[in-house]
Structures are given as structure tokens and as C-alpha cells.
Amino acid sequence: MTTDQRARSISVHLVLIAYSLLAVGPILLVVMNSFKVRSAIFGSPLAPPDASTFSLVGYEKVFRSSHILMYYSNSLIVTLVSMALVLLFGAMAAWALTEYRFRGSTALALFLSIGIMVPIRLGSVEILNMMRSTGLNDTLTALILVYVAQGLPMSIFILSEFTQQIPKDLRDAARCDGVPETRIFFEVVAPLLRPAIATVAVFTIVPIWNDLWFPLILTSSDSTHTVTLGVQQFLGQYITDWNSVLAALSMAILPVVVIYVILSRQLIAGLTSGAVK
Amino acid sequence: MPRAKLAGLLLFFLGPAVAIYTLFSVYPLVATMALSTYTSDPSGARHFVGLANFETLLGDALWSKPFWNALGNNLIFFAVHMCVQNPIGIALAGLLSLPGLRLKSFYRTVMFLPTMLSVVIVGFSWNLILSPLWGVAAGALKAVGLGSLFAPWLGLESSALVTLSLISVWQFVGIPMMLIYAALLNIPQELIDAARVDGLGQFRIFLHIKLPLVLPTISLVSVLTFVANFNAFDLIYSIKGALAGPNFATDILGTFFYRTFFGNQLQLGNPTMGAAVATVMFFIILLGLCLYLFLVQRRIRRYAF
Numbered sequence: 001m002t003t004d005q006r007a008r009s010i011s012v013h014l015v016l017i018a019y020s021l022l023a024v025g026p027i028l029l030v031v032m033n034s035f036k037v038r039s040a041i042f043g044s045p046l047a048p049p050d051a052s053t054f055s056l057v058g059y060e061k062v063f064r065s066s067h068i069l070m071y072y073s074n075s076l077i078v079t080l081v082s083m084a085l086v087l088l089f090g091a092m093a094a095w096a097l098t099e100y101r102f103r104g105s106t107a108l109a110l111f112l113s114i115g116i117m118v119p120i121r122l123g124s125v126e127i128l129n130m131m132r133s134t135g136l137n138d139t140l141t142a143l144i145l146v147y148v149a150q151g152l153p154m155s156i157f158i159l160s161e162f163t164q165q166i167p168k169d170l171r172d173a174a175r176c177d178g179v180p181e182t183r184i185f186f187e188v189v190a191p192l193l194r195p196a197i198a199t200v201a202v203f204t205i206v207p208i209w210n211d212l213w214f215p216l217i218l219t220s221s222d223s224t225h226t227v228t229l230g231v232q233q234f235l236g237q238y239i240t241d242w243n244s245v246l247a248a249l250s251m252a253i254l255p256v257v258v259i260y261v262i263l264s265r266q267l268i269a270g271l272t273s274g275a276v277k
Numbered sequence: 278m279p280r281a282k283l284a285g286l287l288l289f290f291l292g293p294a295v296a297i298y299t300l301f302s303v304y305p306l307v308a309t310m311a312l313s314t315y316t317s318d319p320s321g322a323r324h325f326v327g328l329a330n331f332e333t334l335l336g337d338a339l340w341s342k343p344f345w346n347a348l349g350n351n352l353i354f355f356a357v358h359m360c361v362q363n364p365i366g367i368a369l370a371g372l373l374s375l376p377g378l379r380l381k382s383f384y385r386t387v388m389f390l391p392t393m394l395s396v397v398i399v400g401f402s403w404n405l406i407l408s409p410l411w412g413v414a415a416g417a418l419k420a421v422g423l424g425s426l427f428a429p430w431l432g433l434e435s436s437a438l439v440t441l442s443l444i445s446v447w448q449f450v451g452i453p454m455m456l457i458y459a460a461l462l463n464i465p466q467e468l469i470d471a472a473r474v475d476g477l478g479q480f481r482i483f484l485h486i487k488l489p490l491v492l493p494t495i496s497l498v499s500v501l502t503f504v505a506n507f508n509a510f511d512l513i514y515s516i517k518g519a520l521a522g523p524n525f526a527t528d529i530l531g532t533f534f535y536r537t538f539f540g541n542q543l544q545l546g547n548p549t550m551g552a553a554v555a556t557v558m559f560f561i562i563l564l565g566l567c568l569y570l571f572l573v574q575r576r577i578r579r580y581a582f
Contacts, residue, residue: 231398
């Protein structure tokens, strides 16, 4: 490598490091300060906690004065059930759309893909009416139904692309053996969709876990709040108590970061494989 | 395959997805639009009023002023994303796709991290950081000798909207970065090798060869940004509340819709007017999508990779 090339490579790394710091700096700052006593949060915000400034007082308060664990379990139930249904119904629909020839299949595919671009949020007024009149208002079921409707278009779109790539011989062979169509789907096709399923799962989970709008309009009691809404309301109430605010923020950040770091390879593979282009 | 058997299979495989999607996504949207032509009297009874709600929204000063304000703010919000988020995304993608770059997956992972977080968390974190109370931002500026530049940006009418837009840019820059990065990786190596043989440097290869080839992705990113921006709500709500202060300087269509539909300290919730606002938002998004499809998508030459 010539000196010129080396200088160029160093400057590229400097730019990337600077941007990386800008990207994670604010998050690190919040998490780091959540482990400090109040005086240190204000006195030396940029210093990491040491023996004399370390404190968990914010976390204690968050646990005592809010139902953070309940919010977590609500978010977990809503996200996992929605994801499972989006994947199951999405894969089934993708299979039917790509495998069977029937009149109106193109129109149906188009109808389903409208939802990729048009936000479901714009129908909120009527969604709330429907949930109220069926008594589903303020239940986790209401959230799940909305999120499944929201996630299906993208899931069907991505899974259709993958279903088309499965070799035709596989299912034709199964058909010659007289295997029923439902078993061909569940036992031959579905297992082959596994890599795609991870991609769709990540695309489905993130917006659901982070959503504020639907919990805000569809849930009213504490027992149905999700983490995002619970933390939002907690922060509003305790805005002057910096220990608690920073602790609540960190508690909402950390699980996502952990999941992200575990799944990041899959997510990035999904994003760059062209599945969403 | 016999007709009856095919119908049964379609019902089984497509039934659940189509039913849930139609019932909880398409139907509510259509019903909301229908509701926008009604008004409800104090007893709760609904009367058909045609387009009167839209006349009120666009003609009555009490409604039109906040509406145009929100729409104008939303355009600024979108403009900041287009002018800042997409160029940064392109630049980062360009750097990441340089041949032989080390640590590239580390950078990618770190830079995409903010996109994964809830907008509520991002909003509050930045609210604390930029707050004059904590002084992190003021201290950081002072450390590089720019202390006099500090102002409570989120609290000033003149700067609150741009500051919020930049926070949103900070969070979502990962999306254009990733999509453009993926497109850059798909460019055939022969093209780049040919340019190098012709004596072009990395920067000019990027500018003259790679960038024109990823234009379709850039326009796709733009339309995704448009839809997301004109539907945005969470960030403003979590930092500024439903009133989108100071003095509605950060009010965008999403917060305006929320206030109209649900009400707040200043007004009662009004579902029929809320439906009218949602309908207008729907048509704005539709207009953007149509412009994209007919003006942009058509003209872009499709390169066969």
C-alpha cells in the first residue's frame, strides 16, 4: 500500500468512526448516566460511573412506581403473537398467490400490496369505532389484529419472492406421490422458507415493538399498556426525576439493542439480499 | 385441478390473510373516508353533510390556519429529510462499499442501531441532551470553542421544527444507507473494473458510474421517506406533546390529526373532522405516490444487472 492509499484509508475510517460515535453517543450517554447518582448526572455527565458515583436508585424507582414488567410482558405477547400470525398467514397467502392459477390473482396481489405504502394509521377513526362496538377496545387482541393487518402486505410481498425461487420439481414430485396440497405447503415448502422467515420476522417485530400510536388510541388501562406507551407516560409524569427518567429510558433501550445485536447479521443480510427492493 | 378443490384451497390459504387485512386495514380506511362526509350533533346522531367538513377544514379560519400550518411544517420536515438524510445516507453507503474496507460490518451495525429504537426513546434522549438543564450539548460545544452558539433549540419557535427534523434524520439515516449500500453491492464488478482501467479514481467512479446506477433505489428511498414523513407523529408527540409547541411551531399532520380526532386541553375530540383530516392525509400520500409512479419511476432507465 502506498502512503497515498494509506492516508486515504485512514481518512475514510476517521469519517466512519466519527459518524459511528454520533450514532451511538446519545444512547451510550443515557445508559451510562442511568447508573449514576443525581449529583454526578449533572456534575460530570460525560464521565462513566465509578465507585463513588454508581447508583441504581433510578431503577429502584422505576420498578416501584410503574408496572414496567407488566408492560414488557404485554409488548412481548403482542409482538410475538402478531409476528407468528403474520408469518403463518403471510406464507400461506404467498404460496397460494404464486402456486395456483386463478382468475383475479393479479388483482388480489395488487390489492394486498396497497398496504405496503398506505399507512393503516389513517383508518384509526374507524378502527377505534369497530373495536368499541365489538368490545375489543382496550384488549391486547385489538392490538394484535391491527398489527397483523399492518404486517401482512410486506410479509406476503417478501415471501412471494422467496416462494417463487423454490424449485418446481420438489412440489411436483410430492404431487405425483399423491401428497395433499396442505401437507406439501406445511412439510415441503414452509421449511424451505426459513431464511426468508427470519427477514420477515425482523421487519415485523421492530415497528410493532416500537409503536406508540395504536396503544395510545386503543388501550386505556394500565394493564394493557405496552413498553413504549408505559415508558412514555412514566417519563411524562416523572420528568423532573432524572434518575428515574434515565433508568426508564435505558430499560426501554437495552432489550432492543440486545435483540438487534443478536439478529443484526440476519437483518442486514435481509436488507441487502434484495428482498425489499 | 377440479374447480371446487381449487376454491377450497384458495379459501384455506388466502382466507385468513385476506380477511384480516380487509377487515382491519382496508375497510377502516374506506369507512373513515365515508365518515368524513358526516357530522355528529350533540346527541351523537350522525348526519350526512357531503363535503362540508372539507369546506370547514380548508375554509374556516379556525380550522384552516392550523391545517395549513401543519401542512407547511410537514413540508419543511420532509425537505430536511430529503436534503440531509438522503445525502448522508448516500455518502455513508458509498464509503461502506469501498473495496477492501475493514470493520465494515461493525460500522454498519452501529450506524443502523438508532433506526431500531423506538421514536419515543430517541425523542426523550435527545430532549434531555439538548436541554439547557443538563448542559451536555452546551458543554460539548464549549469544549470545541463554540459555546456561544448554544441555544435551547427545541424550545424556540424558530428552531424547534428543524431540530426535531434533524433528530428524526439522525434516527432514520440507516434506512437509505442500507438500501443504497445493497444497490451499490449489486453493481457488476466488470463495470467498475472497466472504469478503473480507464484511469478513474474511486471518487469519480462513485460519482459517474455508481451513483447513476443506484438512482432507482434513491428514488424509492425518497418515496419511502415521503410516506413516513407525512404519517409521522411519535417523535413530535413524545417531545412536544399533543400541542406540538412552542405555539404549534412543530405541529405536523400527524399531531394535527391526533388533536382533531382525540381532542386535548383546548378542544373536544371530533371523530368526523378527524376522519376528514385522515382523508386529506390519505390523498396527500396518494398524490405523492402517483407523482413518484408517473413522473419518476417511468423515466428512470432500468439497467439490467
